[in-house]
Amino acid sequence: MNDLFKTPLKKKLSLILGSKKAKEEIFEDVEELLILSDISMELVEQILANLRKNSKLTFEKEDFFRVLKEELKGIFAGLDAPRGAAVDTLLPVDKLKIAGKEPETDKDEKKIIMLVGVNGSGKTTTAAKLAYLYQSRGKKVLMSAADTFRAAGSSQLSLWGERLDIPVIGGERGADPGSVVYNSLNSFMTKGYDVLLIDTAGRVQTKENLMKELEKLTKIIKKFVPSGPSDTLLVIDATMGQNTLDQAKRFKTFSGITGMVLAKVDGTAKGGTVLNIVNEMRIPVKFIGIGERAKDLAPFSADEFVDSLLSD
Protein backbone atom coordinates (compact mmCIF):
# COMPACT_ATOMS: atom_id res chain seq x y z
CA MET A 1 0.00 0.00 0.00
CA ASN A 2 2.88 2.30 -0.71
CA ASP A 3 1.06 4.79 -2.86
CA LEU A 4 -2.08 5.07 -0.76
CA PHE A 5 -1.62 8.61 0.32
CA LYS A 6 -1.72 11.07 -2.49
CA THR A 7 0.29 13.83 -0.84
CA PRO A 8 2.95 11.93 1.02
CA LEU A 9 4.14 13.52 4.18
CA LYS A 10 7.61 12.44 3.36
CA LYS A 11 8.05 14.89 0.52
CA LYS A 12 7.05 17.80 2.72
CA LEU A 13 9.13 16.53 5.59
CA SER A 14 12.10 16.19 3.31
CA LEU A 15 11.75 19.84 2.36
CA ILE A 16 11.62 20.82 6.01
CA LEU A 17 14.65 18.76 6.90
CA GLY A 18 16.54 20.06 3.87
CA SER A 19 15.81 23.65 4.80
CA LYS A 20 18.79 23.90 7.12
CA LYS A 21 16.68 25.73 9.63
CA ALA A 22 17.48 25.72 13.33
CA LYS A 23 16.45 22.63 15.28
CA GLU A 24 13.54 24.30 17.06
CA GLU A 25 12.14 25.68 13.82
CA ILE A 26 12.32 22.26 12.25
CA PHE A 27 10.40 20.78 15.16
CA GLU A 28 7.77 23.49 14.76
CA ASP A 29 7.40 22.81 11.04
CA VAL A 30 7.12 19.09 11.68
CA GLU A 31 4.52 19.77 14.34
CA GLU A 32 2.45 21.83 11.94
CA LEU A 33 2.71 19.23 9.21
CA LEU A 34 1.53 16.42 11.49
CA ILE A 35 -1.45 18.49 12.62
CA LEU A 36 -2.35 19.13 8.99
CA SER A 37 -2.39 15.36 8.51
CA ASP A 38 -5.32 15.12 10.92
CA ILE A 39 -3.32 13.96 13.89
CA SER A 40 -4.71 15.66 16.98
CA MET A 41 -2.84 18.46 18.68
CA GLU A 42 -2.48 16.38 21.82
CA LEU A 43 -0.98 13.41 20.04
CA VAL A 44 1.30 15.60 17.94
CA GLU A 45 2.63 17.15 21.13
CA GLN A 46 3.23 13.72 22.56
CA ILE A 47 5.07 12.65 19.39
CA LEU A 48 7.17 15.81 19.35
CA ALA A 49 8.05 15.47 23.04
CA ASN A 50 9.28 11.95 22.37
CA LEU A 51 11.28 13.04 19.34
CA ARG A 52 12.88 15.85 21.32
CA LYS A 53 14.08 13.56 24.04
CA ASN A 54 15.19 10.81 21.69
CA SER A 55 18.96 10.92 21.89
CA LYS A 56 19.26 8.91 18.69
CA LEU A 57 17.51 11.57 16.62
CA THR A 58 19.53 13.49 14.08
CA PHE A 59 18.23 15.76 11.35
CA GLU A 60 19.61 13.59 8.61
CA LYS A 61 16.60 12.67 6.52
CA GLU A 62 16.76 8.89 6.67
CA ASP A 63 17.55 8.92 10.34
CA PHE A 64 14.75 11.32 11.14
CA PHE A 65 12.25 9.24 9.19
CA ARG A 66 13.34 6.07 10.90
CA VAL A 67 12.85 7.56 14.36
CA LEU A 68 9.54 9.18 13.42
CA LYS A 69 8.28 5.91 11.96
CA GLU A 70 9.21 4.03 15.11
CA GLU A 71 7.36 6.64 17.12
CA LEU A 72 4.20 6.37 15.00
CA LYS A 73 4.30 2.59 14.89
CA GLY A 74 4.64 2.56 18.66
CA ILE A 75 1.13 3.99 18.91
CA PHE A 76 -0.23 0.68 17.64
CA ALA A 77 1.78 -1.44 20.07
CA GLY A 78 -0.14 -4.50 21.13
CA LEU A 79 -2.99 -3.77 18.73
CA ASP A 80 -1.32 -4.60 15.51
CA ALA A 81 -1.49 -7.51 13.15
CA PRO A 82 1.86 -8.66 11.79
CA ARG A 83 2.83 -7.43 8.34
CA GLY A 84 1.23 -9.60 5.69
CA ALA A 85 -1.10 -11.31 8.18
CA ALA A 86 -3.66 -13.58 6.57
CA VAL A 87 -7.10 -12.05 6.65
CA ASP A 88 -8.56 -15.17 8.26
CA THR A 89 -6.42 -14.72 11.31
CA LEU A 90 -7.74 -11.22 11.91
CA LEU A 91 -11.36 -12.10 12.41
CA PRO A 92 -11.48 -15.87 12.73
CA VAL A 93 -14.73 -17.76 12.91
CA ASP A 94 -14.78 -18.74 16.58
CA LYS A 95 -16.70 -21.16 18.66
CA LEU A 96 -19.73 -19.41 20.09
CA LYS A 97 -22.02 -20.60 22.82
CA ILE A 98 -25.54 -20.70 21.49
CA ALA A 99 -28.39 -19.76 23.85
CA GLY A 100 -30.24 -22.76 25.24
CA LYS A 101 -27.70 -25.22 23.91
CA GLU A 102 -26.27 -27.48 26.61
CA PRO A 103 -23.77 -28.50 27.74
CA GLU A 104 -21.51 -25.47 27.88
CA THR A 105 -18.86 -27.22 25.77
CA ASP A 106 -21.30 -27.68 22.93
CA LYS A 107 -20.31 -24.63 20.93
CA ASP A 108 -20.78 -23.83 17.27
CA GLU A 109 -18.25 -22.30 14.93
CA LYS A 110 -19.99 -19.12 13.98
CA LYS A 111 -19.30 -15.48 13.55
CA ILE A 112 -21.62 -12.50 13.91
CA ILE A 113 -20.26 -9.15 12.83
CA MET A 114 -22.21 -5.93 13.23
CA LEU A 115 -21.14 -2.83 11.32
CA VAL A 116 -21.82 0.56 12.83
CA GLY A 117 -20.86 4.13 12.03
CA VAL A 118 -21.96 7.56 10.95
CA ASN A 119 -23.82 8.23 7.71
CA GLY A 120 -21.97 7.35 4.56
CA SER A 121 -18.85 6.04 6.26
CA GLY A 122 -18.82 2.83 4.22
CA LYS A 123 -20.76 0.30 6.34
CA THR A 124 -22.83 -1.32 3.60
CA THR A 125 -19.89 -1.63 1.26
CA THR A 126 -17.73 -3.05 4.05
CA ALA A 127 -20.45 -5.56 4.97
CA ALA A 128 -20.46 -6.76 1.36
CA LYS A 129 -16.65 -6.87 1.25
CA LEU A 130 -16.49 -8.96 4.42
CA ALA A 131 -19.25 -11.23 3.15
CA TYR A 132 -17.29 -11.76 -0.04
CA LEU A 133 -14.15 -12.47 1.95
CA TYR A 134 -15.74 -15.17 4.11
CA GLN A 135 -17.57 -16.62 1.15
CA SER A 136 -14.32 -16.92 -0.76
CA ARG A 137 -12.95 -18.85 2.21
CA GLY A 138 -15.70 -21.39 1.92
CA LYS A 139 -17.98 -20.06 4.64
CA LYS A 140 -21.74 -20.01 4.33
CA VAL A 141 -22.60 -16.35 4.69
CA LEU A 142 -25.81 -14.44 5.44
CA MET A 143 -26.26 -10.67 5.37
CA SER A 144 -28.75 -8.70 7.40
CA ALA A 145 -29.98 -5.34 6.12
CA ALA A 146 -30.90 -3.71 9.41
CA ASP A 147 -30.79 -0.29 7.76
CA THR A 148 -34.51 0.25 7.35
CA PHE A 149 -34.12 3.98 7.83
CA ARG A 150 -33.30 4.98 4.27
CA ALA A 151 -35.34 3.88 1.29
CA ALA A 152 -32.21 2.62 -0.42
CA GLY A 153 -30.70 1.17 2.75
CA SER A 154 -31.98 -2.35 2.34
CA SER A 155 -31.94 -2.45 -1.45
CA GLN A 156 -28.28 -1.43 -1.60
CA LEU A 157 -27.29 -4.50 0.41
CA SER A 158 -29.71 -6.69 -1.56
CA LEU A 159 -27.99 -5.58 -4.73
CA TRP A 160 -24.67 -6.69 -3.29
CA GLY A 161 -26.32 -9.95 -2.26
CA GLU A 162 -27.44 -10.59 -5.83
CA ARG A 163 -24.05 -9.72 -7.22
CA LEU A 164 -22.21 -11.98 -4.78
CA ASP A 165 -24.88 -14.65 -4.58
CA ILE A 166 -25.23 -14.22 -0.84
CA PRO A 167 -28.68 -14.17 0.77
CA VAL A 168 -29.87 -10.99 2.47
CA ILE A 169 -32.59 -10.63 5.08
CA GLY A 170 -34.15 -7.19 5.20
CA GLY A 171 -37.35 -5.37 5.98
CA GLU A 172 -39.60 -2.68 4.59
CA ARG A 173 -38.52 0.90 4.88
CA GLY A 174 -39.37 2.13 8.37
CA ALA A 175 -39.60 -1.40 9.77
CA ASP A 176 -38.09 -1.99 13.18
CA PRO A 177 -34.41 -2.83 12.65
CA GLY A 178 -34.71 -5.00 15.76
CA SER A 179 -37.16 -7.26 13.95
CA VAL A 180 -34.83 -7.52 10.96
CA VAL A 181 -31.98 -8.52 13.26
CA TYR A 182 -34.24 -11.00 15.05
CA ASN A 183 -35.34 -12.61 11.76
CA SER A 184 -31.76 -12.70 10.54
CA LEU A 185 -30.54 -14.43 13.70
CA ASN A 186 -33.36 -16.93 13.42
CA SER A 187 -32.32 -17.91 9.90
CA PHE A 188 -28.67 -17.77 10.78
CA MET A 189 -29.10 -20.21 13.65
CA THR A 190 -31.42 -22.64 11.95
CA LYS A 191 -30.09 -22.80 8.41
CA GLY A 192 -26.49 -23.77 8.94
CA TYR A 193 -24.80 -20.45 8.22
CA ASP A 194 -21.28 -19.78 9.46
CA VAL A 195 -21.05 -16.02 9.24
CA LEU A 196 -23.64 -13.28 9.69
CA LEU A 197 -22.94 -9.68 8.70
CA ILE A 198 -25.32 -7.09 10.08
CA ASP A 199 -25.42 -3.77 8.27
CA THR A 200 -26.94 -0.98 10.36
CA ALA A 201 -28.23 2.48 9.45
CA GLY A 202 -25.86 5.39 9.54
CA ARG A 203 -26.30 7.52 12.64
CA VAL A 204 -24.76 10.66 13.99
CA GLN A 205 -23.13 9.90 17.30
CA THR A 206 -24.89 12.77 19.05
CA LYS A 207 -28.40 11.41 18.43
CA GLU A 208 -29.05 9.59 21.68
CA ASN A 209 -32.17 7.69 20.54
CA LEU A 210 -30.41 6.26 17.50
CA MET A 211 -27.42 5.29 19.58
CA LYS A 212 -29.73 3.51 22.03
CA GLU A 213 -31.11 1.53 19.12
CA LEU A 214 -27.67 -0.02 18.72
CA GLU A 215 -27.81 -1.16 22.32
CA LYS A 216 -31.13 -2.80 21.56
CA LEU A 217 -29.76 -4.61 18.52
CA THR A 218 -26.94 -5.99 20.63
CA LYS A 219 -29.47 -7.21 23.20
CA ILE A 220 -31.44 -9.05 20.52
CA ILE A 221 -28.29 -10.78 19.32
CA LYS A 222 -27.60 -11.81 22.93
CA LYS A 223 -30.90 -13.68 23.04
CA PHE A 224 -29.39 -16.06 20.52
CA VAL A 225 -25.73 -15.86 21.46
CA PRO A 226 -25.24 -14.83 25.09
CA SER A 227 -21.84 -13.30 24.43
CA GLY A 228 -23.31 -11.00 21.78
CA PRO A 229 -21.80 -10.20 18.40
CA SER A 230 -18.33 -11.68 17.85
CA ASP A 231 -17.28 -8.27 16.62
CA THR A 232 -18.85 -4.87 16.35
CA LEU A 233 -16.83 -2.93 13.83
CA LEU A 234 -16.88 0.81 13.65
CA VAL A 235 -16.50 1.89 10.04
CA ILE A 236 -14.67 5.17 9.76
CA ASP A 237 -14.32 7.31 6.67
CA ALA A 238 -10.59 7.92 6.37
CA THR A 239 -11.22 11.14 4.49
CA MET A 240 -12.94 12.68 7.52
CA GLY A 241 -11.04 14.88 9.90
CA GLN A 242 -10.67 14.92 13.61
CA ASN A 243 -14.28 14.49 14.59
CA THR A 244 -13.77 10.74 14.25
CA LEU A 245 -12.42 10.43 17.79
CA ASP A 246 -15.69 11.67 19.25
CA GLN A 247 -17.53 9.23 16.98
CA ALA A 248 -15.44 6.35 18.21
CA LYS A 249 -16.03 7.23 21.87
CA ARG A 250 -19.80 7.43 21.50
CA PHE A 251 -20.10 4.29 19.44
CA LYS A 252 -17.99 2.43 21.94
CA THR A 253 -20.32 3.48 24.74
CA PHE A 254 -23.43 2.28 22.96
CA SER A 255 -22.28 -0.73 21.03
CA GLY A 256 -19.01 -1.81 22.59
CA ILE A 257 -16.96 -1.71 19.42
CA THR A 258 -14.22 -4.31 19.21
CA GLY A 259 -12.44 -3.06 16.12
CA MET A 260 -12.41 -0.54 13.34
CA VAL A 261 -12.44 -0.52 9.59
CA LEU A 262 -10.85 2.47 7.95
CA ALA A 263 -12.76 2.91 4.70
CA LYS A 264 -11.87 5.04 1.69
CA VAL A 265 -8.16 5.00 2.43
CA ASP A 266 -7.69 5.17 -1.34
CA GLY A 267 -9.29 8.58 -1.40
CA THR A 268 -7.31 10.45 1.20
CA ALA A 269 -4.09 12.33 1.42
CA LYS A 270 -4.20 12.44 5.21
CA GLY A 271 -5.20 9.42 7.21
CA GLY A 272 -3.75 10.58 10.52
CA THR A 273 -7.15 10.44 12.14
CA VAL A 274 -6.81 6.74 12.89
CA LEU A 275 -3.72 7.40 14.99
CA ASN A 276 -5.77 9.57 17.34
CA ILE A 277 -8.38 6.92 17.93
CA VAL A 278 -5.96 4.08 18.40
CA ASN A 279 -3.79 6.16 20.70
CA GLU A 280 -6.62 7.19 22.94
CA MET A 281 -9.01 4.26 22.82
CA ARG A 282 -6.75 1.27 22.29
CA ILE A 283 -9.06 -0.33 19.73
CA PRO A 284 -7.44 -2.21 16.85
CA VAL A 285 -7.95 -1.31 13.22
CA LYS A 286 -8.75 -4.59 11.49
CA PHE A 287 -9.17 -3.64 7.85
CA ILE A 288 -8.79 -0.83 5.39
CA GLY A 289 -11.13 -0.15 2.48
CA ILE A 290 -9.19 0.62 -0.68
CA GLY A 291 -11.91 0.96 -3.29
CA GLU A 292 -15.54 0.32 -4.09
CA ARG A 293 -15.33 -3.28 -5.29
CA ALA A 294 -15.99 -6.35 -3.15
CA LYS A 295 -12.33 -7.32 -3.17
CA ASP A 296 -11.12 -3.86 -2.13
CA LEU A 297 -10.56 -4.75 1.50
CA ALA A 298 -7.12 -5.31 2.99
CA PRO A 299 -5.85 -6.22 6.43
CA PHE A 300 -4.56 -3.25 8.36
CA SER A 301 -0.91 -3.32 9.25
CA ALA A 302 0.54 -0.47 11.31
CA ASP A 303 3.91 -1.08 9.71
CA GLU A 304 2.56 -0.68 6.23
CA PHE A 305 0.29 2.15 7.25
CA VAL A 306 3.07 4.23 8.73
CA ASP A 307 5.42 3.37 5.87
CA SER A 308 2.85 4.51 3.36
CA LEU A 309 2.17 7.66 5.36
CA LEU A 310 5.88 8.40 5.12
CA SER A 311 6.66 6.98 1.72
CA ASP A 312 8.11 8.87 -1.24
Ligand SMILES: Nc1nc2c(ncn2[C@@H]2O[C@H](COP(=O)(O)OP(=O)(O)OP(=O)(O)O)[C@@H](O)[C@H]2O)c(=O)[nH]1
Ligand atom coordinates in the same frame (compact mmCIF):
# COMPACT_ATOMS: atom_id res chain seq x y z
N1 LIG B 1 -13.14 4.80 -2.87
C1 LIG B 1 -13.80 4.13 -1.92
N2 LIG B 1 -15.12 4.30 -1.81
C2 LIG B 1 -15.76 3.62 -0.85
C3 LIG B 1 -15.08 2.73 0.04
N3 LIG B 1 -15.99 2.20 0.89
C4 LIG B 1 -17.17 2.75 0.55
N4 LIG B 1 -17.05 3.60 -0.49
C5 LIG B 1 -18.08 4.41 -1.15
O1 LIG B 1 -18.60 5.33 -0.21
C6 LIG B 1 -19.99 5.54 -0.45
C7 LIG B 1 -20.75 5.25 0.85
O2 LIG B 1 -20.60 3.88 1.14
P1 LIG B 1 -21.72 3.03 1.87
O3 LIG B 1 -21.18 1.66 2.04
O4 LIG B 1 -23.02 3.17 1.20
O5 LIG B 1 -21.75 3.78 3.26
P2 LIG B 1 -22.74 3.53 4.48
O6 LIG B 1 -21.95 3.75 5.72
O7 LIG B 1 -23.42 2.24 4.34
O8 LIG B 1 -23.78 4.74 4.26
P3 LIG B 1 -25.19 4.92 5.02
O9 LIG B 1 -25.86 3.61 5.05
O10 LIG B 1 -25.91 5.94 4.19
O11 LIG B 1 -24.87 5.45 6.39
C8 LIG B 1 -20.36 4.62 -1.59
O12 LIG B 1 -20.36 5.38 -2.78
C9 LIG B 1 -19.27 3.58 -1.60
O13 LIG B 1 -19.05 3.04 -2.88
C10 LIG B 1 -13.65 2.58 -0.11
O14 LIG B 1 -12.96 1.86 0.61
N5 LIG B 1 -13.08 3.30 -1.11
Ligand SMILES: [Mg+2]
Ligand atom coordinates in the same frame (compact mmCIF):
# COMPACT_ATOMS: atom_id res chain seq x y z
MG1 LIG C 1 -25.45 1.80 4.35
